[in-house]
Amino acid sequence: xxxxxxxxxxxxxxxxxxxxxxxxxxxxxxxxxxxxxxxxxxxxxxxxxxxxxxxxxxxxxxxxxxxxxxxxxxxxxxxxxxxxxxxxxxxxxxxxxxxxxxxxxxxxxxxxxxxxxxxxxxxxxxxxxxxxxxxxxxxxxxxxxxxxxxxxxxxxxxxxxxxxxxxxxxxxxxxxxxxxxxxxxxxxxxxxxxxxxxxxxxxxxxxxxxxxxxxxxxxxxxxxxxxxxxxxxxxxxxxxxxxxxxxxxxxxxxxxxxxxxxxxxx
DNA sequence: CTCCAGGTCCAGA
DNA sequence: TCTGGACATGGA
Numbered sequence: 652x653x654x655x656x657x658x659x660x661x662x663x664x665x666x667x668x669x670x671x672x673x674x675x676x677x678x679x680x681x682x683x684x685x686x687x688x689x690x691x692x693x694x695x696x697x698x699x700x701x702x703x704x705x706x707x708x709x710x711x712x713x714x715x716x717x718x719x720x721x722x723x724x725x726x727x728x729x730x731x732x733x734x735x736x737x738x739x740x741x742x743x744x745x746x747x748x749x750x751x752x753x754x755x756x757x758x759x760x761x762x763x764x765x766x767x768x769x770x771x772x773x774x775x776x777x778x779x780x781x782x783x784x785x786x787x788x789x790x791x792x793x794x795x796x797x798x799x800x801x802x803x804x805x806x807x808x809x810x811x812x813x814x815x816x817x818x819x820x821x822x823x824x825x826x827x828x829x830x831x832x833x834x835x836x837x838x839x840x841x842x843x844x845x846x847x848x849x850x851x852x853x854x855x856x857x858x859x860x861x862x863x864x865x866x867x868x869x870x871x872x873x874x875x876x877x878x879x880x881x882x883x884x885x886x887x888x889x890x891x892x893x894x895x896x897x898x899x900x901x902x903x904x905x906x907x908x909x910x911x912x913x914x915x916x917x
Numbered sequence: 918c919t920c921c922a923g924g925t926c927c928a929g930a
Numbered sequence: 931t932c933t934g935g936a937c938a939t940g941g942a
Contacts (some may be wrong), residue, residue: 765939836921846925868923
């Protein structure tokens with residue numbers, strides 16, 4: 652099926668390091684969305700989607716890619732700031748993906764001190780070993796050494812213990828979902844292997860807390876250059892700065908800065 | 918062979 | 931509170 656995806660940029664969305672389970676060849680992406688396998692391609696304003704679904708595909712994609720959201724306020728922020736404007740002209744239509752919270756948590760525990768290539772490799776290893784992306788219960792029932800064999804390295808106990816916590820406290824994600832951003836963040840950093848940066852990724856990608864502003868090395872470098880005259884500043888200060896400056900749109904702004912910084916656009 | 922990658926944890930000042 | 935090192939792994 653195909654439909655006109657208004658104000659949507661598939662490539663920027665899937666190439667901006669939000670998800671790690673998609674495979675790309677040429678301009679076609681193949682991956683799982685809510686457990687369903689999809690082949691996606693965007694051409695001349697149309698989104699082409701092949702899947703086992705028929706009529707159900709469109710609402711599913713709209714939900715997953717956050718297409719119903721009016722992001723013109725984000726555009727206004729980017730347009731009116733000459734430091735960020737280039738990201739808008741290149742990535743306009745980039746969306747924040749609404750990921751499964753547990754998958755986001757898993758992937759971003761794995762992401763720490765790691766590179767994208769290897770994060771994707773580990774994602775594939777997990778997917779193949781468990782015949783599908785493993786939920787918390789599956790991970791919790793695994794021995795640490797198996798996670799190490801799958802490439803998790805020293806992060807194996809982090810993921811294992813987080814999985815044990817989540818599967819023995821099934822309500823904890825609901826608590827985070829209902830909590831305001833600050834409280835949700837405070838709860839998230841209590842998970843083993845989750846610090847301030849990973850917490851913000853999980854809250855942003857898994858729980859749609861759009862105030863979240865993950866400060867990784869790329870964001871730190873870009874923010875220092877753009878707003879702090881290349882002065883040395885802490886992650887906490889940058890985080891605080893972004894919160895005050897962009898408020899409820901900080902998460903979306905972060906995605907444009909991050910993708911732009913990685914690709915030398917800003 | 919050494920270095921580094923979407924950080925986090927821990928210990929010591 | 932803030933800073934420096936260790937940490938598994940595989941690709942460059």
